[in-house]
Structure formats: structure tokens, C-alpha cells
Amino acid sequence: MSKLRKHALTAVLTAAVLGALLLQLNLLSGELELQKQQFDSDVSATASAINERVRLFVKRKSTGALKQSTSSDSTVTLNTPMGTTTLRWSATQGANPYGSGFGIDTNMISGFLDDFQSSLPWETLISSSEMDSVLESELRVHGIRTMPKWAVVENGYLNSLISDAFTTDKVTYNFVLAESFFGPTRQLLMYFPSGKFYLASRVYLNLFVTLLFSTVILFAFFSVQRQGRKQKRLAAVKSDFISNMSHEFKTPLATISLAVDALLRNGNKMNVEQMQQYLGIIKSENKRMNAQMESVLQMSMMDKEELTLTMAPMDVEACLREAVEHFKLSAEQRQGWIDLSCDAGDYAMEGDAIQFKSALTNLIDNAIKYSLDAPQISVKLDHSNDQYIIKVKDRGIGMDEDTKRQVFDRFYRATKGNIHDVKGHGLGLSFVKEIVVKHGGSIQMESTLHVGTTFTLVLPKTE
16 A cells, blocks of 8 residues: 555656547547548549549640641541541631621530530540549649549449559549430549558648657656655665764764773873773774765765876785785684685786775675674685686675665665664765776676675776
């Protein structure tokens, strides 16, 4: 139930964003439907006008043939199923002085031609390519920029007036162009192979913008949620850090205060050895506080990218031996041991020996602190053709999956319950990683709960 309440806001906001996206997609679906209705209306208007466009096209063709005249008399022959008709006229023919009853009336010829043409099959008047051109022109007049596949049916029969690759099983439009008791019954069959894509492309910009903004909103939402969880976790570990650091400073301060009080009360009665003992305690605790502050300052400098390494030739093996030697006594006091194994070889490289040794001591110190009872630490150094490899293995408490994901995070400490059961301030492993990376290397970790942990440092060889 607590987990449900924890993620309730995320679920509600996610549902709201997805709901808005679905609503927008629904609106776009409605717009697409409107576009389809408009498209159907434009196609219908095209079909309504196509009869007249074909008639005008054929008339222009005929008129063009009639106008191909010279100064001599001209003739034109019309071949029809009802016979052959020849018309003659003279280019110099003027108005008939005797009235309209003599000579040839051009209006009468035009009407005569129209009557003949309207009764003839279209395949005798216009070619498929010409019909394609007429149809494309009329579609463009009505704002349609995609070409259909089409066929003309006259008196129930498909004729040769048909577009390439036309198939009857895909026909979506069937328009009656002419229906007469005496004349032909003419139909125009059409379908648009790219019709769906064409309609979608007319609203694709809105669709693209909607998907883009919805994606941005969802990305921003989950980023904010992720950042919020990260900030909440950071606030928790910072609070842990402050409490732990307060404890770390309080203990040496209390010890120093007790030693100073003892010196003030009984200093005149103490011999040199006793005074040296108390002064040694003060010095030791002061050194401990300085070490704590140095770690915090180092991490602060890393945050500001002000920590720079003093690069110089150093011996990786020598640094590792010094770090191990530093903790041997500590391990032995807990009835444990630290074993160091170094393969023979040259371990010279460019680096900051002080900072690198500090990183190694942090790593070994962690291995001892998180070992139950007697620490058993194995440290191994070897090399390959182009890199040095350092492995630090403990048989301690190990880590669960959650700890493994955060172990290199700043301020994070792998402690449960009382935060002071293991001394530290959560900066060690983040510091180790930072120093190793600054030396051009990498650090990996393998850990099993209640079995132990192995850290592997890989450093590049330098010429």
C-alpha cells in the first residue's frame, strides 16, 4: 500500500498525459475523416465536370483541324458508325448576301459536330493519354494532387479507354457521366492507389507536431520524476552524511577535551611520560580530524573541478605495498590478515603518487571495515601488454543489488540500521573512482551478499 501511495502521483500524471495524447489523436482522426469527406466531394466535382472538359477538349481538337486551312478550298471528313460525311468550305467565303438559307452556317456546323461527337464512343474521340491529361488537369482544379487509376465504361462494356495497371477489384468510385435513352450510358470508374497516404500527408504536420510535443512532455515528466527521486535520495544521504560527520568530529573533540582537562587539573603533578601520553592523544585525535576534513575538501574540489593531479613518474607496486602495510596491524588486531601478491614486472607509470595511494588506502580501509569479525583481504597486482590490474577482495558482508547500484555515489554508505555501526562518511569509494578515472583507468565491482566483494582497478600503461 505504501508503494502504491508513493507512485500514485506518477501514475495519475502519466495517465493525464496519455489521456491528452489519446484525445489529440482522436481529434486528428476526426480531421482525417473530414479530409476524406472533402476529398470525396472534390473527386465527385471532378467527375461532374469531366464530361464538359472532354467535350471541350474534343471540340478544340476538331476546331484545330478545321483551322488548318490554306487559301484554297478545304474539306473535313467525319467518319461515324452511321456513315461518312464530308464538309467543304472556302477560306475566302464571306457572308451570304442572300441570307442564311444559302452557304454554310458555322454555328450550324459546330452544333452538328457536337451532336455527332456526343453520340460517339469516347475511344474514337480521345486517346488514353489525352484522357489522363484531361483528368489530371480537372483534379488539380479541385485541389487534388494525386493521380487515380481509371476506366471508361460505355453501355456496360469496358473499352480501350483505360489507364495503365487498372484493376476492377480496387474500384472505389463509380460515376455516371451520361445516361440517355437514345445516347450512350457512360460511366467513369476510379480508385486512388496512394489515396490513404495522400490524405494522411495532408494532416501529417499536425500529427508530427502532436507526437513530438507529447514525446517531449512525457520525457520531461519522467525526467522530473527521476530527478525528484534522485534529489530525495540525495537529501537522505546528505542528512546521513551530516549526522555521521557530526559524530566523527564529536568523538575526537570529546577525547581532546578530556585530555586537556586532565592536563589542566593534574598537569603539575604529572611526570614527563604522562604528559607525553596526553599530548599524544591530543595530537592523534587532531590528526584524525584533519584527515576527515581533508577528505571533505578533496571531494569539494572535485565538485568544482579544482582538484588537479601532480603527474610524475610513480611506481604502482610501491604505492600498493605502502597502502597494504598501513593496514596490516589493523587487520591483525582483529585476528585477520591482508595478503599481497604482486606478479614480477615493471609497474612504472605517470601519476600522482600521493592521491593514488590515498585512493588505495580508502579501498583497503573499506574492505576491512565491512568485514565481519576477522578481516580476510586478498590484494593482487598483475599486468598485461597495455594495462596494470589491481584486485582487492574481501570476505565481508557483501552488497545487495540496491547497494551495488549506489556504492560509487557521493555520500552513500552501505550501512543498515544505526549509521555509526561502521565508521566513515560515504566519500571513500566516490573518491577512489574519481582518482582512478583521473589516472585514465576504470574501476569495476563484483559483490555477493554475505560472501564478499571484489574491486578491480584497471590502469593504462604509460610510455
